[in-house]
Amino acid sequence: MTQRLTIGFLPLVDACLPILAHEHGFAEEEGLELTFVRDVSWATVLDRLLYGHSDAAHLLAPLAIATTLGRGRPAQRLAAPFVLGLNGNAVTVSNTLAEALGCEGALGDPQALGERLKAVAAERQAQGRALRFGVVHRYSSHNYMLRYWLAGCGIRPDEDVEIVTIAPPFSADALKAGEIDGSCVGEPWNSIAVENGAGQIVLATAQIWRRGVEKVLALRAERLDEIRPAIEGLIRAMRRTGKHFVDPANWDTNAAILSRPEYCDAPHTLVRRAISDRLVLTHGGEEREYPDFMFQYHEAANFPWVSQAEWLYSQLVRWDGLGYDSDAAHAAARVFRPDVYRSALAATNDPLPTASSKVEGSVSEALQASTQHGTILLENNTFFDGRSFDPDRLEDYIAAQI
Amino acid sequence: MRIAIVDERASRASIIEDGLSSLPDCELFVLTQRDGLIARIAEIAPDIVFMDLGNPSRDVLEEYFVVSRALAHPIAMFVDESDDDSIAASIDAGVSTYVVDGLSAKRIQPLLQMTMQRFEAFARLETELAEAQGKLAERDTIDKAKRILMKTKGVSEPAAYAELRQKAMSSSRRIADIADAVVTAHELMGDSS
Numbered sequence: 208m209t210q211r212l213t214i215g216f217l218p219l220v221d222a223c224l225p226i227l228a229h230e231h232g233f234a235e236e237e238g239l240e241l242t243f244v245r246d247v248s249w250a251t252v253l254d255r256l257l258y259g260h261s262d263a264a265h266l267l268a269p270l271a272i273a274t275t276l277g278r279g280r281p282a283q284r285l286a287a288p289f290v291l292g293l294n295g296n297a298v299t300v301s302n303t304l305a306e307a308l309g310c311e312g313a314l315g316d317p318q319a320l321g322e323r324l325k326a327v328a329a330e331r332q333a334q335g336r337a338l339r340f341g342v343v344h345r346y347s348s349h350n351y352m353l354r355y356w357l358a359g360c361g362i363r364p365d366e367d368v369e370i371v372t373i374a375p376p377f378s379a380d381a382l383k384a385g386e387i388d389g390s391c392v393g394e395p396w397n398s399i400a401v402e403n404g405a406g407q408i409v410l411a412t413a414q415i416w417r418r419g420v421e422k423v424l425a426l427r428a429e430r431l432d433e434i435r436p437a438i439e440g441l442i443r444a445m446r447r448t449g450k451h452f453v454d455p456a457n458w459d460t461n462a463a464i465l466s467r468p469e470y471c472d473a474p475h476t477l478v479r480r481a482i483s484d485r486l487v488l489t490h491g492g493e494e495r496e497y498p499d500f501m502f503q504y505h506e507a508a509n510f511p512w513v514s515q516a517e518w519l520y521s522q523l524v525r526w527d528g529l530g531y532d533s534d535a536a537h538a539a540a541r542v543f544r545p546d547v548y549r550s551a552l553a554a555t556n557d558p559l560p561t562a563s564s565k566v567e568g569s570v571s572e573a574l575q576a577s578t579q580h581g582t583i584l585l586e587n588n589t590f591f592d593g594r595s596f597d598p599d600r601l602e603d604y605i606a607a608q609i
Numbered sequence: 610m611r612i613a614i615v616d617e618r619a620s621r622a623s624i625i626e627d628g629l630s631s632l633p634d635c636e637l638f639v640l641t642q643r644d645g646l647i648a649r650i651a652e653i654a655p656d657i658v659f660m661d662l663g664n665p666s667r668d669v670l671e672e673y674f675v676v677s678r679a680l681a682h683p684i685a686m687f688v689d690e691s692d693d694d695s696i697a698a699s700i701d702a703g704v705s706t707y708v709v710d711g712l713s714a715k716r717i718q719p720l721l722q723m724t725m726q727r728f729e730a731f732a733r734l735e736t737e738l739a740e741a742q743g744k745l746a747e748r749d750t751i752d753k754a755k756r757i758l759m760k761t762k763g764v765s766e767p768a769a770y771a772e773l774r775q776k777a778m779s780s781s782r783r784i785a786d787i788a789d790a791v792v793t794a795h796e797l798m799g800d801s802s
Contacts, residue, residue: 248667250705258700279675280685344668345675372672374665377643 208238210437215244215252215264218471219375220394220481221292221422222265223452223461224503228444230464231451237440245469248374249344256427257283262434263441265291266425269519272539273346278527284538286431287423287516288547289442290509294413295421295481295501296349297397298356300389301382304338305407305489312407312489314497317414317591321360328367331388341373341381341390348421349391351522352412358609359592364526382406393421394481394501395473401490402477408488413499416568418508418588420515423543431547439551442509446557449504458483499587506585507558507578511543514564514598521596521605531605558583568595612720613655615640617664621731625659628727632719647673657717658684658707659724667705674707684709695721702728747785754788757795 216222228234229241244261246252249270256264257274271285300308307327308320328338342350354364364370373381378390379400390400391412400406412419424441431438451457462479465471471478480486484500487493502508520539524531545563552559558578565576570588590596596604612635616622619641629635638653640646646666650658650673660667674684684707692714699706702725708717751773758769773791777784 247663247665250667250671251662254662254700254705258697260700279671345672372669374668376665 209235209240210238210434210440211240211242212263212434212437212441213242213244213261215246215255215261215266217247217249217252217265217375218245218473219265219396219422220465220471220478221295221501221503222470223465223482224291224445224448224509225263225265225424225441226470227452227461227464228441228448231448233444233447233451234441237444239437239440239444241441243469247376249347256285256425262430263424263426263438265422267344267347268420268423268515269346269348269351269523270344271423271425272516272519272523272542275538275542276523276535278346278523284428285425285542286428286544286547287425287511287542288431288438288544288551289424289445290420290511290515291422291424291445291503293421293502293508294411294416294419294499296352296391296393296412297408297486297500298353298389298391298410298412299378299382299397299400299406299408301385301387301406302404304388305409308409310407310409312492313495314411314414314488315409317356317410318360320410321356321362324357325360325362325367328362332367337367337369338388339369339371339386341371341378341387341392343375343392344372346523348419348519349393349412351519351526352415352419353391354526355522356410356415356591359590363609379403379405395471395477398477398480398486399473401487401492402474404490407490408486411486411497411500413497413502415591416589417499418502418506418567418585420512420519423511431544435547439547442548442551443555446504446509446552446555449509452482453504455483506583507560507576510548510560511545512560512563512565512567513540513543513545514567514596516540516543517564517598517601518567518596521601521608524605525608531602533602536601553579556580564598566595566597569597610634610657610716610720611636611638611653611655613638613640613650613653613658615646615650615658615660615664615666615670617641617643618661621661621728624731625724625727628723629720632723635720646670655684656709656712657720660705660707661728662700662703662705670707699725703732704728747788750785750792751788754791757791 214225234241244255252264255261271287274283275285308323331338342353357364375392375396378392378396381387382400383405397408401408452461458479462475462482466473466475466478481501484498485494485496517540520536549559561577568590570585573584573586575582576585614622614625622639622641626637626639629637640649643666677684704724755766755769773784773787777787
């Protein structure tokens with residue numbers, strides 16, 4: 208019997224896996240009929256999830272954790288059994304700021320770019336018009352990645368610059384109008400800003416954390432228990448979709464589907480840039496390849512590592528001005544559900560890591576991770592500042608943050 | 610009580626405004642512009658904010674409310690956990706509600722009820738309008754199909770209609786669907802006159 212699942216999403220390229228699982232029939236083969244609810248704010252995606260309009264949603268990973276911890280509204284436990292992808296976001300700045308930073312149509316070295324930004328930020332601060340950056344949500348990886356980069360370059364995010372929330376569809380206009388000097392958003396919105404001549408892409412979030420966790424498939428924890436077989440089917444369907452998604456032979460087809468009005472409603476060429484890791488950084492410029500800009504499949508990229516949730520928790524307490532709390536840390540860690548991911552794929556050949564946590568940022572050379580069928584290589588999981596995050600030392604990591 | 614209605618659709622906002630204005634002790638502010646929204650909200654210092662779920666500024670507004678907790682007039686997502694049913698009903702109606710800290714549920718309820726009613730009524734009107742437009746379009750298609758039959762078969766208008774009707778009945782389909790098929794086939798044959 209076919210089971211219906213309703214999935215909420217925001218029109219972003221990284222909503223690709225559930226959408227394409229439906230469009231290519233992978234979901235149907237698992238006995239699922241997917242319907243989609245497209246919204247224009249994360250608040251509404253979350254409300255629909257919490258009040259039963261949707262069964263599951265494409266959601267910002269930090270928002271799933273913040274909701275569980277009751278930040279901003281009464282706590283409701285969410286579960287994330289599947290990471291929809293790693294990175295796929297970028298920092299885009301106004302043409303004026305790009306010029307001041309000496310960007311010449313190339314992605315900058317994060318450290319060097321940060322140093323130049325620090326000087327410009329101080330200048331602007333002295334003139335009484337501090338640099339202003341837009342992020343999509345307080346509880347987003349965009350916010351945390353941007354802040355991690357700024358702080359790592361000696362720029363205090365709440366003192367030396369201003370960070371405001373701005374809905375992705377308006378970030379290009381805000382850049383153009385000078386309301387913000389830069390933004391950290393997902394695709395296709397950086398490419399749209401470039402295309403409109405509103406700004407230049409200067410940094411990919413993958414340069415800040417090469418394997419940074421991005422959106423997750425989120426459900427209410429109780430709902431997951433009720434429909435677990437269906438969700439496990441969806442996980443299998445999305446893994447098959449991921450394999451299809453990263454194959455260059457399918458880039459055009461997939462870009463055509465995702466660009467449709469009911470999904471991203473964006474030009475095909477722009478959607479294709481993100482999918483193919485080939486961005487145009489400046490208006491009228493050439494496509495440049497940045498490998499791993501979006502990372503949706505290889506190296507068990509969708510596996511919900513508990514250490515990823517714990518890193519996000521470390522950033523939540525850092526920027527919400529909270530201290531370490533062992534109960535909250537535990538609740539945050541529990542949001543990511545590798546147990547569900549594993550049971551969904553246990554009967555397949557898909558590699559399943561045997562550990563649930565790893566040291567994040569420690570892999571500057573390929574690391575072998577053991578799985579049920581031997582090992583897989585995890586490459587290049589580094590933070591730009593060379594630091595690493597050991598989940599066993601979460602409290603120390605938090606204490607050492609400025 | 611100061612109430613802000615945030616809706617980019619001015620027609621719906623005015624229907625809600627109209628409903629709430631019939632209730633006592635309500636000072637209403639309607640905000641339909643995206644630009645300068647937060648500054649306006651700060652200036653108005655509302656006790657209640659109603660905002661439609663489809664509003665792209667929701668995340669921006671919620672961020673402001675988080676920040677506003679440090680201010681004298683903190684506002685939060687409606688409401689405490691005991692009112693979960695009310696939130697669910699509000700979300701079902703398509704409206705998100707934010708209230709100033711400490712406002713009693715008793716004072717909120719009648720306002721919320723009225724707003725939800727008006728939202729639902731508006732949604733109903735829209736559905737009816739869409740149906741009416743659909744019917745108009747269908748009538749248009751049927752007229753076109755009749756003209757095609759009249760021209761190609763040289764029959765009268767009543768006879769053309771009778772043929773469409775007969776075909777619809779014998780194949781258990783709607784006349785509009787048969788007419789649509791006739792028009793489509795005619796277009797495919799390359800004669801769209």
